[in-house]
Amino acid sequence: xxxxxxDASTIARRNLIKIKRVPDLIVFTTLQPIMFILLFGYxxxxxxxxxxxxxxxxxxxxxxxxxxxIFGATITGSGMAEDMQxxxxxxxxxxxxxxxxxxxxxxxxxxxNNVIVLVVxxxxxxxxxxxxxxxxxxxxxxxxxxxVFAYAISWVMAYIGLKVRAPEIFNNATFMIIFPLTFIANxxxxxxxxxxxxxxxxxxxxxxxxxxxxxxxxxxLFALNPGGASAGAAVxxxxxxxxxxxxxxxxxxxxxxxxxxxxxxxxxxxxxxxVAR
Amino acid sequence: MPSNQAVLAEDLVKHYNDVKAADGISLAVxxxxxxxxxxxxxxxxxxxxxxxxTLLRPDSGHATVAGADVMxxxxxxxxxxxxxxxxxxxxxxxxxxxxxxxxxxxYHLPAREARARARELxxxxxxxxxxxRTAKTYSGGMRRRLDLAGALVARPPVIFLDEPTTxxxxxxxxxxxxxIAGLVRGGxxxxxxxxxxxxxxxxxxxxxxxxxxxxxxxxxxxxxxxxVGGGRLHVxxxxxxxxxxxxxxxxxxxxxxxAGIDVEEHTRSLTIPASGGTTVLVDAVxxxxxxxxxxxxxxxxxxxxxxAFLSLTGHAAEETSDExxxxxxxxx
Numbered sequence: 001x002x003x004x005x006x007d008a009s010t011i012a013r014r015n016l017i018k019i020k021r022v023p024d025l026i027v028f029t030t031l032q033p034i035m036f037i038l039l040f041g042y043x044x045x046x047x048x049x050x051x052x053x054x055x056x057x058x059x060x061x062x063x064x065x066x067x068x069x070i071f072g073a074t075i076t077g078s079g080m081a082e083d084m085q086x087x088x089x090x091x092x093x094x095x096x097x098x099x100x101x102x103x104x105x106x107x108x109x110x111x112x113n114n115v116i117v118l119v120v121x122x123x124x125x126x127x128x129x130x131x132x133x134x135x136x137x138x139x140x141x142x143x144x145x146x147x148v149f150a151y152a153i154s155w156v157m158a159y160i161g162l163k164v165r166a167p168e169i170f171n172n173a174t175f176m177i178i179f180p181l182t183f184i185a186n187x188x189x190x191x192x193x194x195x196x197x198x199x200x201x202x203x204x205x206x207x208x209x210x211x212x213x214x215x216x217x218x219x220x221l222f223a224l225n226p227g228g229a230s231a232g233a234a235v236x237x238x239x240x241x242x243x244x245x246x247x248x249x250x251x252x253x254x255x256x257x258x259x260x261x262x263x264x265x266x267x268x269x270x271x272x273x274x275v276a277r
Numbered sequence: 278m279p280s281n282q283a284v285l286a287e288d289l290v291k292h293y294n295d296v297k298a299a300d301g302i303s304l305a306v307x308x309x310x311x312x313x314x315x316x317x318x319x320x321x322x323x324x325x326x327x328x329x330x331t332l333l334r335p336d337s338g339h340a341t342v343a344g345a346d347v348m349x350x351x352x353x354x355x356x357x358x359x360x361x362x363x364x365x366x367x368x369x370x371x372x373x374x375x376x377x378x379x380x381x382x383x384y385h386l387p388a389r390e391a392r393a394r395a396r397e398l399x400x401x402x403x404x405x406x407x408x409x410r411t412a413k414t415y416s417g418g419m420r421r422r423l424d425l426a427g428a429l430v431a432r433p434p435v436i437f438l439d440e441p442t443t444x445x446x447x448x449x450x451x452x453x454x455x456x457i458a459g460l461v462r463g464g465x466x467x468x469x470x471x472x473x474x475x476x477x478x479x480x481x482x483x484x485x486x487x488x489x490x491x492x493x494x495x496x497x498x499x500x501x502x503x504x505v506g507g508g509r510l511h512v513x514x515x516x517x518x519x520x521x522x523x524x525x526x527x528x529x530x531x532x533x534x535x536a537g538i539d540v541e542e543h544t545r546s547l548t549i550p551a552s553g554g555t556t557v558l559v560d561a562v563x564x565x566x567x568x569x570x571x572x573x574x575x576x577x578x579x580x581x582x583x584x585a586f587l588s589l590t591g592h593a594a595e596e597t598s599d600e601x602x603x604x605x606x607x608x609x
Contacts, residue, residue, distance in 0.1 A: 003385065010382045018370040021411060091366035091427065094330045095383045096355040275332050 004098040011092075011105025012112075015079065019113065026113065029075070030120040033068040037124050040064065040188060054129050058223035061130045062142075062215035063187030065121060066207055069146050070182060072114040073153035074174045076107055077161030081170045084162065090275060100268050107154040114150050118143060133219025142217035149210050149252055152259040159267040162274050187211050190224060192238055203242035206255040212240070213248040282341070283308045283435045283466030284329060289338035291324050291490075298324040299335070300490035306435070306468050306483075311461055313481025314470040315586070321490040322470035326439045329468070330360045343435045356384075359428030359436045367423050369413040373404050376412060377426055384431040391430075398426040402456065418449025425456065436460065438469045442476060454479060474583055488590045501585040508577045509584075510551035510561060515571035517545050526564045530557060551577050 019026050040060055045053035080103075083089045092102050132139045157174065164170045184201050185191060191202035202208050215221050225235050244251040284306035291299040299321045306312040314322050327333040329340055331351035340346075345353035367376050374395050381391030399408045402422045407415060412423060421441060428436055438457065442450040457480055461467060471477050477484050478498045486494040486501070494501060510530075514523050524538060524547060531537040531549040539548040551557045558577055565572055 006385075007383060010379060014368060014371060014375075014379055017375065018368075021370045086369075087362050087366035088368060090332060090362055091360070091380075091424075092383070093332055094355055094358065094360040095380065096352060096385065097383050273334075275327055 004101055004104065007097045007101030008104035008108060011102050012109040013105075015106060015109035016112065019109075025075075026116065029072060029113065030117055032071075033064060033117065033121050034124045036064050036068070037061070037121065037128065041128055044188065052224070055223045057128055058130050058220045059190075059215070060188065061121075061125045062211045062218060062220060063185070065118065065146060065214055066185075066211040067182040067187055068117060068121060069114050069150040070153055070178055070207065072117050073110065073150045074157050074171075074178065075113065076110045076154040077157030077159075077164075077170050077174060078167045079106055079110070080158050080161035081165055081167040084165050084274060085167065089271070093272075093275075099272050100264075103155070103158050103264075103267055103271055107151060107158060110154050111147060111151050114147060118146070130220075134217060135219075138217040138219070142214040145213055145217075145249060145252055146210060148256050149206070152256040152263075155263040155267055156259055159263050159270060162267065162270045165274075181205065182207050185211060186239075190239065192241055199241070204244050206244075206252055209244050209248040209251045209255075212245050213252055216248070281308050282306065283310075284312070284340070284342050284468055286325070286329060286340040287338055289325065289328050289340060290336045291328060291333060292336055297321075297490045299328065301338070302487070302490070302492055304468075304485055304492065304495075306466050308434075308466050309461075309464050310482040311457075311467040311469060311480055313477035313484040314468065314487055315472070315474065315477045315484055316470075316487035317472060317590070320487045322472075322487055323439055324490075325487070326360075326437050326468070326470060330358060330437050331355055343433075356431075357433055357435060359431065359433040361421075361425045361428040361436070361438050361441060367412045367415075367420055367427065370411055372409050372411055373399055373415070373419075373423050374408045376423060377430060380427045380430045386431065394430055398429060402426045416449075418445055418452060421445060421449070421453060422456065425453070429460070433465075435466045435468070438467060440470055440472065442471070442473065450476075474581070474586060486586065486589055494585075494589050501589075502580045504585060504589070508551045508579055510549050510557055510577050511546060511575065512548075512561065512565070512572060513544065513546045513574040515545075515573045517542065519570045520545060520547070522568060523547055523565060523570050526568050526570065527561065530560055530564065545573070 037057075037060070041057040042053070044060070045056040080089075083092075083102075089102070160174065161167075161170050164173060184194075184198055185205045185208040186202060187207060191199055191208060193199075194202055212221075215223075221239070222235060240246045240248075282305050284304070286302060286304050289299050289302040290297075302321065302325050304312060304314070304325075314325065316322050324333065328335045328338075329342055329347060331347060331354050334348065340348070342354045343357035345357065347354055367373075368379070371379065377395035377398055378391050381394050382388070384391075386394060396405075396408070399405045402425070404419060404422060404426070407419060412420060415423065425438070425441065428438075441457065442453050445453065454476070457467065457469070461480075467480075469477075469480060481498065484496065484498055484501060485492050494504065496504075510527075512523060512527065514520060520540065520542060524535070524540060527538055527547055527549050528535040533550065537549050540546075549557075555577065558575070562572070562575060565575075
């Protein structure tokens with residue numbers, strides 16, 4: 001166990017040095033969500049009508065948070081694919097390292113990357129009028145939930161990255177999956193108004209539940225409803241139209257744990273067998 | 278027996294669907310010696326190295342490296358080997374120093390020792406000036422040296438070098454040869470794959486020739502050369518019109534008659550086996566003179582490893598080489 005942690009921290013340090021040497025990467029991963037916040041916030045915000053742009057932007061933040069950390073987790077996969085292609089994984093695999101260390105170091109440094117992204121987004125959100133309305137404790141719970149979910153997604157991406165081997169193909173493939181996944185959800189528009197099929201998918205999509213849990217813990221749940229919290233039970237009943245949404249925190253955690261249980265061993269096994277071509 | 282063999286492989290097999298990447302490879306590297314694994318691209322060299330370095334699990338067969346069983350105890354093998362790959366597996370965003378320090382940490386050297394060893398190797402490989410530059414700025418030869426230095430961090434008793442000079446310019450290749458020769462003087466056992474005959478000739482104590490996943494010949498460079506027979510008599514005639522006439526004359530001297538003659542029209546050169554030594558030379562000079570054929574060059578030459586390879590595999594060593602080697606393919 002101690003070799004695992006020592007090796008993993010050596011690998012994590014290596015990845016963090018790369019972020020320092022190639023700051024484009026982190027600039028890009030943080031600029032993109034800032035752009036999304038501004039674009040969606042003001043373009044869709046004007047569509048929301050009746051002068052409730054501010055309300056929409058408050059509603060939007062949790063959704064953008066969710067989408068961004070999931071995209072943030074994909075860099076685990078492109079990183080693994082890149083290391084594989086360059087033969088770095090071959091070198092690591094001939095060293096007396098713990099077999100889980102490369103993946104653990106990688107997912108950990110990507111988690112830190114996501115923390116930085118969350119901080120930048122929070123500042124951007126606060127600048128355009130978004131507020132944390134339910135206390136710091138709940139807000140921290142929201143951040144923690146998002147990071148746990150993103151960490152689990154990281155391991156899924158590691159597996160795909162190891163299987164795909166070519167960073168370009170990985171990026172295209174995951175974009176095709178993640179983009180719809182984060183859109184057929186309550187991230188950008190309330191999913192309860194969607195057509196039946198989409199509404200059902202969105203209702204059980206873990207991206208919706210992580211968004212919902214964050215929205216609630218930030219105190220932004222009723223941002224689109226002028227009546228606010230006083231409209232209470234009825235509004236909540238309409239928004240939480242599936243069991244998953246009613247138990248958003250547990251449902252999200254269950255997904256995270258399940259993904260980790262499947263993809264940690266699967267990724268490590270794939271790593272142990274993978275060789276560069 | 279295994280105690281004095283740094284590497285011992287018996288009948289290693291690795292098939293990918295229909296492709297027999299390794300089809301029963303056996304080899305031995307006695308301690309302190311260099312084994313050259315020679316063969317064209319796709320012959321199974323890299324597959325063999327990957328099986329011996331625990332990267333690939335053989336379908337069948339058995340191998341020990343530095344006394345540890347490759348399949349049963351890969352972790353022990355990894356502690357005792359250094360591997361330098363076909364393409365330099367250095368992290369280009371790290372500096373040369375950081376690369377080596379990281380590898381040292383991953384070999385579980387104490388922090389202080391990992392740092393000292395990194396500095397020491399950088400000096401030894403003449404990379405100390407570039408130690409604090411990212412590897413991205415390194416030339417191809419510098420990357421290879423850094424990669425090789427990485428393989429030596431933990432002073433492993435056995436080193437695997439998979440085509441260490443493929444794609445390097447002649448000067449960097451010469452540098453690499455010096456470094457490898459230095460390692461061997463230090464007592465390290467080396468398994469080296471190459472598609473360059475000159476490299477095997479220069480560095481290897483023993484050579485195995487691999488083609489289509491099988492070992493088709495083995496021995497010292499000299500022994501392999503002897504397999505194609507003793508010396509060969511080369512004649513270059515002055516006038517291409519005289520080639521058929523020269524052919525007729527030499528056929529009488531060749532032990533196997535006309536069938537034993539290699540003719541290359543465009544270079545006006547003819548070659549026959551010359552097991553009889555210098556008497557053949559004297560006879561040939563006289564016979565060609567009597568026939569009135571002007572000779573530009575004549576002599577007896579020992580076969581090169583190229584000749585050996587050609588006669589063993591039926592094709593030239595670099596015939597199927599990739600773009601990396603065609604860049605420097607004219608070196609030998």
